[in-house]
Amino acid sequence: MSGLRVNSPPGGPREAVSRCFSPSRRPALGFEIMSIHIVALGNEGDAFHQDNRPSGLIRTYLGRSPLVSGDESSLLLNAASTVARPVFTEYQASAFGNVKLVVHDCPVWDIFDSDWYTSRNLIGGADIIVIKYNVNDKFSFHEVKDNYIPVIKRALNSVPVIIAAVGTRQNEELPCTCPLCTSDRGSCVSTTEGIQLAKELGATYLELHSLDDFYIGKYFGGVLEYFMIQALNQKTSEKMKKRKMSNSFHGIRPPQLEQPEKMPVLKAEASHYNADLNNLLFCCQCVDVVFYNPNLKEVVEAHKIVLCAVSHVFMLLFNVKSPTDIQDSSIIRTTQDLFAINRDTAFPGASQESSGNPPLRVIVKDAVFCSCLSDILRFIYSGAFQWEELEEDIRKKLKDSGDVSNVIEKVKCILKTPGKINCLRNCKTYQARKPLWFYNTSLKFFLNKPMLADVVFEIQGTTVPAHRAILVARCEVMAAMFNEYLYTDSCCPAGIFQAMCLLICAEMYQVSRLQHICELFIITQLQSMPSRELASMNLDIVDLLKKAKFHHSDCLSTWLLHFIATNYLIFSQKPEFQDLSVEERSFVEKHRWPSNMYLKQLAEYRKYIHSRKCRCLVM
Numbered sequence: 001m002s003g004l005r006v007n008s009p010p011g012g013p014r015e016a017v018s019r020c021f022s023p024s025r026r027p028a029l030g031f032e033i034m035s036i037h038i039v040a041l042g043n044e045g046d047a048f049h050q051d052n053r054p055s056g057l058i059r060t061y062l063g064r065s066p067l068v069s070g071d072e073s074s075l076l077l078n079a080a081s082t083v084a085r086p087v088f089t090e091y092q093a094s095a096f097g098n099v100k101l102v103v104h105d106c107p108v109w110d111i112f113d114s115d116w117y118t119s120r121n122l123i124g125g126a127d128i129i130v131i132k133y134n135v136n137d138k139f140s141f142h143e144v145k146d147n148y149i150p151v152i153k154r155a156l157n158s159v160p161v162i163i164a165a166v167g168t169r170q171n172e173e174l175p176c177t178c179p180l181c182t183s184d185r186g187s188c189v190s191t192t193e194g195i196q197l198a199k200e201l202g203a204t205y206l207e208l209h210s211l212d213d214f215y216i217g218k219y220f221g222g223v224l225e226y227f228m229i230q231a232l233n234q235k236t237s238e239k240m241k242k243r244k245m246s247n248s249f250h251g252i253r254p255p256q257l258e259q260p261e262k263m264p265v266l267k268a269e270a271s272h273y274n275a276d277l278n279n280l281l282f283c284c285q286c287v288d289v290v291f292y293n294p295n296l297k298e299v300v301e302a303h304k305i306v307l308c309a310v311s312h313v314f315m316l317l318f319n320v321k322s323p324t325d326i327q328d329s330s331i332i333r334t335t336q337d338l339f340a341i342n343r344d345t346a347f348p349g350a351s352q353e354s355s356g357n358p359p360l361r362v363i364v365k366d367a368v369f370c371s372c373l374s375d376i377l378r379f380i381y382s383g384a385f386q387w388e389e390l391e392e393d394i395r396k397k398l399k400d401s402g403d404v405s406n407v408i409e410k411v412k413c414i415l416k417t418p419g420k421i422n423c424l425r426n427c428k429t430y431q432a433r434k435p436l437w438f439y440n441t442s443l444k445f446f447l448n449k450p451m452l453a454d455v456v457f458e459i460q461g462t463t464v465p466a467h468r469a470i471l472v473a474r475c476e477v478m479a480a481m482f483n484e485y486l487y488t489d490s491c492c493p494a495g496i497f498q499a500m501c502l503l504i505c506a507e508m509y510q511v512s513r514l515q516h517i518c519e520l521f522i523i524t525q526l527q528s529m530p531s532r533e534l535a536s537m538n539l540d541i542v543d544l545l546k547k548a549k550f551h552h553s554d555c556l557s558t559w560l561l562h563f564i565a566t567n568y569l570i571f572s573q574k575p576e577f578q579d580l581s582v583e584e585r586s587f588v589e590k591h592r593w594p595s596n597m598y599l600k601q602l603a604e605y606r607k608y609i610h611s612r613k614c615r616c617l618v619m
Contacts, residue, residue: 036128037128038101039103039123040105042133057166058091058105059091062101064216064221088122099228117266127231128160131163131203135169137189149197161204162220162223162227165194165205165208166211194207266519269513276473279473280303281306287359289318289359291373299373300377310442313338330416338414366410369410372397390411493521496544500544503548531570542564545561565592568592
């Protein structure tokens with residue numbers, strides 16, 4: 001029982017499920033119209049043993065649970081994915097016979113950064129949420145706890161949450177107290193940390209030491225099915241109340257209010273962040289460092305800020321950080337063994353260099369490593385996670401397998417985090433994960449800081465340091481580079497007004513993805529407002545519509561027209577409603593909700609109710 005840390009009903013989770021779903025307690029309404037939506041978040045994969053582990057937690061449960069029907073090939077419905085990283089996978093199956101089970105498995109947390117609109121809808125529509133992580137991946141656990149759990153807490157609405165800690169801690173059976181083991185112990189997520197996270201969310205905490213029938217069936221499956229039954233009972237109860245109310249009235253039936261028209265779907269533009277930086281390497285613009293082989297022959301040009309964003313070795317080489325700041329002997333040794341800076345004025349070609357600010361010359365001491373440097377830089381500029389492609393490129397150049405392994409090990413050392421044991425033991429495990437030391441986090445370290453800055457903007461007496469390489473890579477218009485989005489590929493405006501101002505700048509400077517992000521933010525903010533807030537807010541929705549049209553935000557302007565029509569009774573009372581053009585007014589009147597026909601029927605129904613002096617069950 002050590003694997004289950006939850007206060008279960010007597011007899012264990014499976015017995016509790018059996019009692020809740022016994023024939024005598026089966027809900028009165030049939031299950032043919034019932035459905036359960038489960039959202040699973042997080043990656044339970046083990047970075048050290050991922051090659052040999054079985055399928056993931058959700059897929060394993062769906063394939064083995066006796067209460068879930070559907071063969072292995074029919075479970076997978078679709079996968080909304082990018083080339084290298086799936087955003088979420090959707091499963092559909094039948095549970096308890098006729099209950100439709102829909103599961104969205106989101107192994108990568110990027111969806112909260114790149115598509116907040118979709119992620120919020122997923123969380124808001126969930127009946128059960130499962131948060132899963134691997135106990136041997138402490139870095140990812142703390143990243144999720146600090147950055148994403150607060151977002152989930154705000155979106156939760158009395159939805160049961162299960163936190164599943166998957167895997168066996170690598171040092172659990174090693175009582176050794178040597179420095180190496182102590183360091184390993186620090187890389188695992190402790191039981192206390194998991195329980196504390198569960199308390200923050202009011203969640204049920206489970207430890208699953210492996211994904212076998214014992215843990216999946218008895219522990220995880222039992223608890224999950226218990227919550228599934230609770231969700232079904234609640235939905236059945238709500239349906240019975242509605243049916244009872246409907247059957248209790250035998251007079252004239254009230255008018256049926258039709259559903260408003262569906263709002264237009266606004267699809268966000270896919271991120272081309274890594275592609276922008278990768279193109280920067282090939283276009284050779286704004287280079288500030290040139291690498292040479294031991295024979296002083298130029299090999300490749302690069303950009304300090306991109307290299308420093310992914311590697312502490314380059315931070316040390318370019319004096320962004322000192323050895324005292326890094327405090328890692330292996331990184332210091334790697335820097336000294338691989339590279340040397342040359343500032344000799346007698347260097348071949350030095351006289352032809354620009355007298356203003358010539359690129360820094362770096363000698364690569366290792367000739368074999370230098371022969372693969374162009375491929376290594378392409379790997380780094382692409383996000384430093386496509387290890388298989390890097391190995392294949394290196395093998396094409398080097399015939400000796402020992403040389404290949406040696407170069408790969410040096411790349412691992414370059415990407416090492418100070419103070420941590422090199423976790424890149426198996427490069428293939430990062431194929432399914434997001435780019436290592438992803439740029440949108442690491443480049444943020446240089447935002448609005450003078451380190452490596454080669455351009456300074458002055459704005460009303462305030463100086464803003466920036467980096468020409470990033471500006472050129474991310475946008476064609478330099479003046480648009482003041483916003484954080486260009487460094488991080490994400491932004492979070494303070495409100496609708498700021499989002500519209502940013503949208504205007506994005507359209508002016510042709511940053512289309514930023515424009516889409518602002519559109520999604522405005523839509524999400526307006527959709528989340530209750531009717532009372534919409535009626536009392538000072539925001540001029542018609543002015544917002546006109547600005548969206550003027551700045552060619554067609555998706556937002558179309559959505560705002562539908563939004564005004566859907567909330568006709570609110571916006572038609574506002575003075576700015578008269579500012580709508582004839583065409584806009586015609587559209588709103590045609591698509592208004594509720595319709596004139598319904599209001600007329602409702603008035604007649606009220607008249608009938610008052611004439612009979614009976615109580616209206618609807619109103």
